[in-house]
Every structure is written in C-alpha cells, then in structure tokens.
Amino acid sequence: MSKIAAIIGGGVIGGGWAARFLLNGWDVRVFDPDPEAERKIGEVLDNARRSLPGLGNVALPDEGRLSFHAELAEAVSGADWIQESVPERLDLKQKVYAELEKYCDADAVIGSSTSGFKPSELQKGRGNGGQIVVAHPFNPVYLLPLAEVVTTAANSQQVIARAKEVISSIGMYPLHLKNEIDAHVADRFLEAVWREALWLVKDGIATTEEIDNAIRYGFGIRWAQMGLFDTYRVAGGEAGMKHFMAQFGPCLTSPWTKLMDVPEFTDELVDLIAGQSDAQSGHMSIREMERIRDDNLVGMMRALGANDWGTGALQNAHDKSLEGEAGLVSSIDDIADLSQPVLTQSRVVPLDWTDYNGHMTESRYLDAFAQSTDRLMAIIGCDAEYIASGGSYFTAETHIRHIDEVHAGHPIQIKTRVIMGAGKKMHLWHEMYEGDRLLATGEHMLLHVDLKTRRSAPPAAHIEANLVKLAAAHAALAAPDGLGRAIGAPR
C-alpha cells in the first residue's frame, strides 16, 4: 500500500478527511476547482494540527505530503483511497464518478461523504460501481471517530474489508450498516431531533439556547459515553430491557413528539431489542454499568470544567458558592490568623484522580498542590486579573514526599506555609491531610515572571508586600519535617 489518498472536494468535510489522512502519515492529493480550496483546507488543517496529534498518548507518524492538483487524473492516479465530498447533489456526484472511472486505479476504494444518498444511487450506471462505498464522517472529521460505511451487493468482500481497514488505520471507527437506507443511521436521529426542535422554537416552548442547554446538561453528555439502548438498559435496572420497554412501550402512542409514524409495538419487536441489548451488554451487571457511566460522566464533566464550559461551567459556579462554607479565602485580608498555615484546599478526591493501584495517582498530588499554589497566589494578589496584566509565577522546582495513601471519595485538605518570599522568589510548603493523617508534603520554588518576555522579573509591589507579610508570620512556626530534603538523603 502506497498510502496515498485523493480528496475530491475540499470543504469542511473534505478538509477534515485530508487532515485525518495527512496526520496519520498518508500523502494527500486534493482536487477542488474552488480557487479558495487551499485556504479553506489550510484552516481545517490548522485546527486539526492543534488538536489531533495530542489526542492520544503516542506520537503519530510523520505527516505525509499535501499537494493540490488542477487535474483530476493527476490527483487520483495511484491513490489507494479516493474520498468524494462534493456538494449533496446526485447529478454532481455521478458526474465525478464518471470521471473517476477513467483515471482511478482499479483496486482503489472510492468513499463518498454523502449524508443522504444510498450507495446504490451512487453506483448506478457505473462500470466500476463496486469500488464505490459510502464512508460518511462527522464534523470535526479530524477528531470524531465515527464513519458510517454503507455498501451494496455490488461491493466485493475485499473492497468492504479494505474500506474498514483503512478507516480503522487512521483512528476511526467504521460502522458497517447491514442494509442501505436514506441518510444512513446517525443523520436520521439528527433529522428527527431537528424536526422536533423546529416545532419547539416555532411554538414558543423554548429558544435555541434553552434547547441546546436541555441537550448538553442532560442526555447529551450521557450519550457521549453510552448510547440510547445502554442508557435505557441501565435505567431499567436489574429487571432488564424487557421491563423497560414494557414500561415505556405504551408512550409510543402518546403525543410526546410531533413525529407520529411509529412502528407497531409487538412482542416480536420487544424480543428483538431485548435480545440485541443482552448481546451488547449482558456481560455487565446494571450496578457495574452505573459505575462505569458515573466514572465517565465525572471525567467528562471535570474535563469541561477545566475549559469552564457546559456542565463544567455550572459545576465551577457551584464550587464558587461553596468556598466560604469550606473555609477557603481569596484574599490575605480574609485570613483570620496569619500566624498559622493557610487552608488552601478542601475537597474530596475525585473519581478521575485514581489509578490502577486503586489510590490517588501521583500526578494528582501535584495537581492538588498546584491548585493550592494558585489559591495562595490569589491570596497575595496574583489573581486572574493580575495574570491577564502580564505577571505570574512559574514553578521552577518541586519536591513531593508521599507519606500515606488516599482513595477516591475521601476528603482532603491542604495547608500552606510560605517558607521564603522576597523579590522574584516564592518558596512554599504544602501539607495534604485527610483529617489528622498527613498524606503528602509538597515543597515548591517559584519565580515571578513577565509573561511577555517569559523571563523572571519582580512582582508588583503589593504582591511582594503580601508575600513578605505571610513569610514573616509563618517564620515563627517550627521548620517542617522534610524541608530541603533531597531524594536518597538520610532522614
């Protein structure tokens, strides 16, 4: 295999395919008469280069070569894969296939990005129809793995196997439909939801923003990890999928959607679905599935929290409202007793902070200490506003001692001492506790930097003054055990 892909039509979808292939080491040749094609694909590639290479934990192969071609023949000759993403008009697509027939290699696979047409419609009248399959991706193609593969009896087993193999090799999931149907599978759901949503806006029930929130704060994030049937399997509980269907079956005739052409709710249909659901997830108990679901939801919601977006933004606002009751302050003026270490964190170990050893994983100790450093920075005046003005602290050195284990769901607190604070330097000592049990210590040397030059520079006067004040107050405390220790040094 030469790993050459030809991209016919370079819009958002064609560009996404180009990026997928290119960043997975394929040479990519683009044919698109649009004079703007190179710029448009360049924009998609910028986004893809920004996000895809770091998606996994292993480096992708070296990028392939990208080239633009004015002649279709030049683009497709010798290509293993040809992806057609021209506008959604059957006559236009058929014209492209007639041309491809003349120039493409006989063993190349021709994938179509069509959202609506069936492969038999694309293959009709072509001598090489057996090379054509539907390979329908989802935007952004460079990140979302789903590609619906739809074939007909005209496609050989070899072509089908090859199509699935190539799609898998660029990190995607080929979903091979059993039979062709207008709009395949996923877009049928999108179309049903779209039609229902148009009614809701038209009838003044909710705005577009409210509808988006109804999706992303509820079933949207649930569907990001388990789909429709597994979600209902869990909802049905130990009684199983048949029980769930018996309960909700009658609603099929309720006016719960404007869209009323429904299949007859027969025992045969219930058995078919319950049987498929058992085959899909019968190896897991409902309790097990609930915990997997909750692990996934917590992980995703916390990932969105880091971007202050969606459910994560809601949670961040809720966190903010809890700080006072948790004893956390954001300003040196609110510290009741300056002579004691400052409470800089009070939380519970999240589900996504644990590892295969069943306890909080080592990098999350530093995550927690870093969040305590952030709070101490805010307390001395180095807050988001100050950082936006161009100053911040960077950590130069860290020393962590793990004293004891802690598990998900347990409460932890961090108390922080300023060992030294003067000029550009800030020397901190964090102690992490569960109740009275010391879990870990973190010793950190930070330098104040100018975020423009990325070099160390003195902090604003009020920040240094606050830091000196805290350092002086903490100087009366006994030196903590382990301060200044090196690894391997005797205790």
Place this chain on the structure above:
Amino acid sequence: MSKIAAIIGGGVIGGGWAARFLLNGWDVRVFDPDPEAERKIGEVLDNARRSLPGLGNVALPDEGRLSFHAELAEAVSGADWIQESVPERLDLKQKVYAELEKYCDADAVIGSSTSGFKPSELQKGRGNGGQIVVAHPFNPVYLLPLAEVVTTAANSQQVIARAKEVISSIGMYPLHLKNEIDAHVADRFLEAVWREALWLVKDGIATTEEIDNAIRYGFGIRWAQMGLFDTYRVAGGEAGMKHFMAQFGPCLTSPWTKLMDVPEFTDELVDLIAGQSDAQSGHMSIREMERIRDDNLVGMMRALGANDWGTGALQNAHDKSLEGEAGLVSSIDDIADLSQPVLTQSRVVPLDWTDYNGHMTESRYLDAFAQSTDRLMAIIGCDAEYIASGGSYFTAETHIRHIDEVHAGHPIQIKTRVIMGAGKKMHLWHEMYEGDRLLATGEHMLLHVDLKTRRSAPPAAHIEANLVKLAAAHAALAAPDGLGRAIGAPR
C-alpha cells in the same frame, strides 16, 4: 429556610433527588410505602456518595440527616421542598397532591418529577395548585444538572423564583420552559430518537449496539458540550445560521426519518431561529467556537480514554498500533542498546495539559513522568498482569526541575535511566525533551509493595533481575546534572 426536603416516592429518580439534597447539606425525609424503599435509596446514595462529592473542586457542606417516615404528614410538615416521584400515572399523582394539600406548609414548593404530564394537569382541582411545579430531572439525578421547570399561570412569581433558586443551590440548572407541553423539551427529543431507533432495529438496518456506537462516537459526544443549534452554527461556518438553514431546509421533506410531521419551512421560521442563535452565540466567531468545541472534545475523549471507554477506548487501541513506529518498547528484550537511557514516551502535548500561563501545566510534567515510570515498570516485567497478581511499585518521593517551557501541540520525548534498582527500591531519572531542548528532569524513588498488605515487599525475582540488569548498564553513564539535589541547595 430550614433546608428540609421531603421525597415522596423513592425509586431511582426519587433516590437521586434525595442524594442531591442530602449531599448538599439538606435534611431529607423519605415517604414511600414500598418496604424496599430504604434499600433502594441506599443503593442510589452509595453511587452518589462515590461520585458527586469529588465532582467539583470544593468540598460540599456536611451531609444532612436522612430519615424514613411511615406517615406522609410527618415527612412533609415543615419541609421547604417536596419532590414527588411516584409512578407516571395521573390518578396516582393527583391522589398524592390531595394528601399533600392537607399536610404541607403553605409556602413549600411541590416539585413533580413527571416526564410526561403538564403542570396544569397536576394542578387541576387542587386548592393549592399554585404550589405545584414540574421539576423534571435526568438520571443519574445526583450528577446530571438539568432540571426542566414547567409552570402555569397558577404559580406565583415567588414560587417560580423559589423553585429556580433551590434547584440552583443544589448544583443543578433550572431550565424554565416558556410554555407547557406534553413531555417538556428533552424527552420529546428522546422520544423522537427512540421511535426512529425502533424502526432501524425492526427494519434490520442496525443492531442496538451499532446504534449506540453511531451515537456515542459521533453526535453524542458533540452534544455533550454544544447542543443542536450551536453545533449547526459552527457547521454553517462564517456564512451563519441562515445559510445553514437554507442549505438543509429542503431536506425536511426528504425521507431522512420515518417521522414526517414537519413544520412549514418559512422565512419567518428561519429568521426566528437565526435571530435566537445570534443572541445565543453571536458574541463568538465561528473560529473561536471551533476551538472551544475541539478543546472540549479532546478533554472529554481523553477523560474517556482514562476509563478505556467509548471514543477513549478507540483512541487507546489506535495508540497501541502506533507504539512501534514511535520507537516505544514494552519488554527489556526489545531494547536495542541497553547502555543508553530508555525511550519511555513519545507524544505531543495535549490541549488539556496547558494552563492559564499558556504552557504545559506543572502537574502534567509529573503525569508524563508517571507514564514513563509505568512503561519502565512494564519493560522490567511489572505489567498489568503482574499488578493484577498483587505486586506493584508506589512512588515514595519525587523531585522535578522545570528547565524550559513547552506548549500544546509540541512533540515531547522522555528518556529514562535506572539510577539504582535493588531489593524493594527503584530509583529513576527521567529527562523530558522537545528535540534537543531539555524541558524538565524527574527524579523518583519508588518502593515495591504488596497490594494486599499495602506495605513494601520484594518484587518477583525476574523483575528484580531485569531492574538490576538495567541499573548495571546505566551505571556506566555519567551522573546526570541535578541528581540528588534539594530545593534551595546551590547548583
């Protein structure tokens, strides 16, 4: 406010509400004649205690008191909030409301978890109908923030404000519908998708598992962060929502779903939707929204990867296929030159590894070093299988020096040396590079442990032998700069 919630009906939904209130510091009184109610709520509470307290970054208040009551009067008297989650039968619900009328406080809000009924149907015939609102949550109620609030003209502004305030105070999002409608908003979408999915299974297009994959590998994870309209706004590009609608409007009459009762596609409807979409997201450019979307997708997919689930599991499999080409090995036998530091990581800095300083955040240096430690462990034979048998290494101490910055999208490599390996001890030295540029060093002391006793214990003989072999080979290298240094010590 006394912060007392009464839960009428304690199934999965009632139990979820009980957990939400309880873990947010409310006293919760449960009334449910089911003799199994206490056990069932206990199971939901177990799940909630496991996942909710660690969802945010700040500790929740102390749990309230949970009590079970045989008399409705006892449960609801003095309660600020009463949540009805009895089975979905109007006569049953109305019977409960008639009883509540006798015993509940006049200023209590009565929320109904009904999926299908309109609030006017619940309020009908009640003297205190103005206290009753729909407050419809989504399973798992303790994690998902959406609660649809549906009211009628019978509800005072005070009751509506109070309902939204209480729901917000327990970390949820009250979506207040403009008008009542059967099944509210979200369940109408679920019903539409359910009906379409029944057709697809019945017609043999796809199995339940394939349908679930079509959802979670594509639009499901997209909807976890932006809903229907924002997603299409981005897809439409700079041309905007009107352009998108013009393009897809005609498809409303296509056979793209079996569900064909569609609104008329008028200019008025297009203007209404485009205007609402502008109000919702017009403050962001499409490019900006694309990057927010990609940041969110990468963060969520990586969170799922940590659980080896859904899109994350697909990515992990793809990673595995890339290891060889990236020069990574999993066994000491595959190391070409034992005398040199071992390549233990080759990756690109992911989008979710950066912070407000615009560079890779400190805890992710330790995350990367920990992954390198994991690979070195696997290389000497301490792999997943060995760990499952009861032995592993725990990190006792870590020292990180940050030498230079690195940004998202840049390639990094980690090379690892065994400084000392004998008996229970493993002393490692990691160096992180971008090309030839040294970014950071990580020095780590680990102890082999027995995972049952959680105490240090000798490793299996083959593991110690491999470790000793690597340590001996690396001993010939010059001692690395910074080894054994303490924070604050002179260089």
